[in-house]
Amino acid sequence: MTVHGEPPSVRVFGVRHHGPGSARALAAALDRYDPDAVLVEGPPDADELIPLIGAADARPPLALMVYAPQDPSLAVWYPFHHYSPEWVALRWALGRGALARFCDLPQRHRLGQPADADRSDGLAALAAAAGYDDADTFWEDCFESRETDEGLFDAVFVAMSALREHDLIPASPREAQREAWMRRVVRETQKEGAKRVAVVCGAWHAPAIMNDAARREDDQRLKGLPKVKVECTWVPWSEGKLALQSGYGAGVKAPGWYKHLFEHAVDRDIRWVGRAAELWRTKGQDVSPGHTVEAVRLARALAALRGRPAPGLTELQEALQATVCGGREAPMAQLRRALEVGEAIGVAPAGAPMMPIQRDLEQQVTRLRLRPLREAEHPPDLTLDLRDELGRARSALLRRLNLLGAPWGEPRDQTGRERGSFAEVWRLRWRLDMPLRLIEAAPFGNTVAAAAGAKAIARCQANLELPALTELLDEVLLADLPEAVDPCSPPSPPGPRSPPICLTCCAASAPWPRSPATGTCAPPPPSGCGRSCSPCLSAPSWGCPRRAGELTPSPPSVCVRASRPHIWR
Amino acid sequence: MSQPSENPSTAASFAAPLATSLRHHAEQSFAEELAVLARLDDRPRPPGWTLSPWAVRAYILGGRLPGGFEVSPKYIGRTRLVEIAVATLATDRALLLQGVPGTGKSWLSEHLAAAICGDSTLIVQGTAGTDESTLRYGWNYARLLAEGPTPDAIVPSPIMRAMQLGRIARVEELSRIPSEVQDSLITALSEKALPVAELGVEVQARQGFNLIATSNDRDRGVNEPSAALTRRFNTVILPLPEDAEEEVRIVAQRVRAIGTALALPTATPALAEIQRVVTIFRELRRGVTEDGRTRLKSPSGTLSTAEMISSLVSGMAMAGYYGDGELRAADLAASVSGAILRDPVQDSVAFQEYLRAVVKEREGWMDLYRAFMELV
Known part of the structure; x- marks a missing residue:
């Protein structure tokens, strides 16, 4: 395989997905090996999207989303973070101008197939053999805490070869196909003229890729694979969701801790305790330097007692609980979310393929100055003042998203100072499947407004019951979709007893805004409507659709809150 | 300072000889295990410790040593605690064990002291009447008046003795001690020295000195330690056993041990019997039946593991001395209901509801039901 003195033509770097020690070691190893081509374990359907991550505006955590346009519920995400070895490898390749490619079995052959049990984490068996009951702890102790990176990948290779030889876990046909594809990509890259090929894949697969003997059966294995059309794009991801099932099957229990390990090579325990103390001080709990000193000492003693080279997350957690929290569990929960899991959401590169509706949403978010709220995982509640344009526009956007089935937030009950019919309080939570839901809604229109209207019309034509229909009409009016009001209004009852319209109240005194759709508009005729309502009730009732179409549904500047519609007899 | 004797409880002539004493200290009951562990232990020991921290851990959690010797587990629960x-204790910090009564705080404190320094007798029992002389030092007034303040006239407290000998001092029920007296521990813990103002000297602790304190958090009349004092401790909260299996194990082990020690003429009760008692206590404590279907009212007592153990032991005593040597429902009923019914009015209501709703309906529990109904 290698000529003495020359670097090998193919080197496999077996990594732990999302392992910060792997990432750091990988960067150094790639610098030394200097390959022409870097192949990363991932879906080749997304090869064209790799250059986008070199852009300055791509900020992890990001995920590569692969979905079937025919059926958007079939989707798979490949998350990346700063400390993912795959991310480090791709960025290295883009920085040096080397060829960067994905080499796993494409999702067009895999999506929709029943997933088989993932056994690529052979570390669990190794950890058990070494006397650890947790693969994460074992990896951290053996590989993350190493001072030097020499021989790390060779050691991993040898370990995994030993495990595979003894066949401790039964193989699955899907895995054989994946490894066959990876070998094929390596051969093709070499044929194209790459002299040194670096393959970055899960540690388990490393021995298989170097296994030349299996190449004859590769073509046989890769015949007759099912095919489905897929699209790919980059979507923002959150640190909190890194624990979810992903295309790798590897979850991360404490992404914040891994990020910490990646960022700091020395004094990790001291810095972690320092960050915890800082966090607690902002929440009002007194944490003195004496507490932090004692916490670090206890963590180190615990690590020594358990035979670990350095305190890990469990030792630090227990030490903090015993010293700072006085043994209580409750303050640790605050730490868990903020530090151990993390609260950032990534930003997808601007060049990522997007449906027109997604682009429209991004433009509206920028125009309405909602971007900071979009990028935090748990932003504070948003209070809207509906008396001004910006507040109304934001409210309309949020309600339209709700209509589309891609909710961003939900309205809350008003509390405290902002009481009044002109105020709305929204709790916003950016859901990570928002791009997917927008893609599902894309057939309805190219902008959020158009799609929401079309979807509302489609819903009401599905023969809704009267209560549901009136609720839908309410939502449509609040979302400021004039073209959908007409079709959504229930049919008028026949006869002269058609109730008159009382679309808003105090019609005589309230100034009516001009509606851009209909030009001028007139207050409703007060015939039959002897009742005077309070300014806070605007009661869209039905009766003559013709009338409803005449009048502007957008609320006048004074009374803005639509309530349940009344039936006027 | 007069040379303190090594182990006053056995040195003084009025102590009972070992064979007839009612309850042995941990270092006496488990002397063999400690000796074997000391012999096989080759890990580094902190100064003043008779065993290394790994050996102490093995002693408390139990296990099999190389060579086949079985160490019995002393604390059954979460090993991490x-x-x-x-x-x-290895890092020279004082340890505070907290928890509801009956979770094994004093038990664990005793065994830790026995394993670390071979002496668990340096105890201060905290009460509402504890004063400074119990924590620091007192005076032998006859000598004081006769000779004036001299080192020989001092009566050292267990804490001072522990400092002089480099052993573990134990303070039980820290939160019962009045606050101003608690604070006299602060200097002892932070500077590891006890100044004797009258003589102008101070006693500095030898290496190996440390303090284990226990306190209840559910009690009437507790004096919460001040923030300065709490900061001197690392706190470990011992939980009630979450798992029924674990609780049965603890109870079975302790009942067997106590039954042997008291030489009760009853055989250790069958596991099924112990499980019944454990189930009753757990269901009442948690307020819901084991299968989660029926909600129950909880009585006001803590219904902890210790109470289960003592009710089983007294049931065994009843069976042995008043019965035919086999533990039956009638023997259990009195002690179990005694443990459950603390408040005469409310608890009996809750208990009767429990009897009617759960005990009566259960298969094979009719004997218990009848025994309880006779009493209640």
């Missing part, structure tokens, strides 16, 4: 306790 024991590790935190041992690591705390």
Whole structure:
């Protein structure tokens, strides 16, 4: 395989997905090996999207989303973070101008197939053999805490070869196909003229890729694979969701801790305790330097007692609980979310393929100055003042998203100072499947407004019951979709007893805004409507659709809150 | 300062000889295990410790040593808590064990002291009447008046003795001690020295000195330790056993041990019997039946593991001395209901509801039901 003195033509770097020690070691190893081509374990359907991550505006955590346009519920995400070895490898390749490619079995052959049990984490068996009951702890102790990176990948290779030889876990046909594809990509890259090929894949697969003997059966294995059309794009991801099932099957229990390990090579325990103390001080709990000193000492003693080279997350957690929290569990929960899991959401590169509706949403978010709220995982509640344009526009956007089935937030009950019919309080939570839901809604229109209207019309034509229909009409009016009001209004009852319209109240005194759709508009005729309502009730009732179409549904500047519609007899 | 004797409880002539004493100290009951562990232990020992922290951990959690010797587990529960306790003491920090009564705080404190320094007798029992002389030092007034303040006239407290000998001092029920007296521990813990103002000297602690304190958090009349004092401790909260299996194990082990020690003429009750008692206590404590279907009212007592053990032991005593040597429902009924019914009015209502709703309906529990109904 290698000529003495020359670097090998193919080197496999077996990594732990999302392992910060792997990432750091990988960067150094790639610098030394200097390959022409870097192949990363991932879906080749997304090869064209790799250059986008070199852009300055791509900020992890990001995920590569692969979905079937025919059926958007079939989707798979490949998350990346700063400390993912795959991310480090791709960025290295883009920085040096080397060829960067994905080499796993494409999702067009895999999506929709029943997933088989993932056994690529052979570390669990190794950890058990070494006397650890947790693969994460074992990896951290053996590989993350190493001072030097020499021989790390060779050691991993040898370990995994030993495990595979003894066949401790039964193989699955899907895995054989994946490894066959990876070998094929390596051969093709070499044929194209790459002299040194670096393959970055899960540690388990490393021995298989170097296994030349299996190449004859590769073509046989890769015949007759099912095919489905897929699209790919980059979507923002959150640190909190890194624990979810992903295309790798590897979850991360404490992404914040891994990020910490990646960022700091020395004094990790001291810095972690320092960050915890800082966090607690902002929440009002007194944490003195004496507490932090004692916490670090206890963590180190615990690590020594358990035979670990350095305190890990469990030792630090227990030490903090015993010293700072006085043994209580409750303050640790605050730490868990903020530090151990993390609260950032990534930003997808601007060049990522997007449906027109997604682009429209991004433009509206920028125009309405909602971007900071979009990028935090748990932003504070948003209070809207509906008396001004910006507040109304934001409210309309949020309600339209709700209509589309891609909710961003939900309205809350008003509390405290902002009481009044002109105020709305929204709790916003950016859901990570928002791009997917927008893609599902894309057939309805190219902008959020158009799609929401079309979807509302489609819903009401599905023969809704009267209560549901009136609720839908309410939502449509609040979302400021004039073209959908007409079709959504229930049919008028026949006869002269058609109730008159009382679309808003105090019609005589309230100034009516001009509606851009209909030009001028007139207050409703007060015939039959002897009742005077309070300014806070605007009661869209039905009766003559013709009338409803005449009048502007957008609320006048004074009374803005639509309530349940009344039936006027 | 007069040379303190090594172990006053056995040195003085009025102590009972070992064979007839009612309850042995941990270092006496488990002397063999400690000796074997000391012989096989080759890990580094902190100064003043008779065993290394790993050996202390093995002693408390139990296990099989190389060579085949079986060490019995002393604390059955979360092993991580024991590790935190041992690591705390190894780093010269004082340990505070908290928890509801009956979770094994004093038990764990005794065994830790026995394993670490071979002496668990340096105890201060905290009460509402504890004063400074119990924590620091007192005076032998006859000598004081005769000779004036001299080192020989001082009566050292267990804490001072522990400092002089380099052993573990134990303070039980820290939160019962009045606050101003608690604070006299602060200097002892932070500077590891006890100044004797009258003589102008101070007693500095030898290496190996440490303090284990226990306190209840559910009690009437507790004096919460001040923030300065709490900061001197690492706190470990011992939980009630979550798992029924674990609780049965603890109870079975302790009942067997106590039954043997008291030489009760009853055989250790069958596991099924112990499980019944454990189930009753757990269901009442948690307020819901084991299968989660029926909600129950909880009585006001803590219904802890210790109470289960003592009710079983007294049931065995009843069976042995008043019955035919086999533990039956009638023997259990009195002690179990005694443990459950603390408040005469409310608890009996809750208990009767429990009897009617759960005990009566259960298969094979009719004997217990009848026995209880006779009493209640």
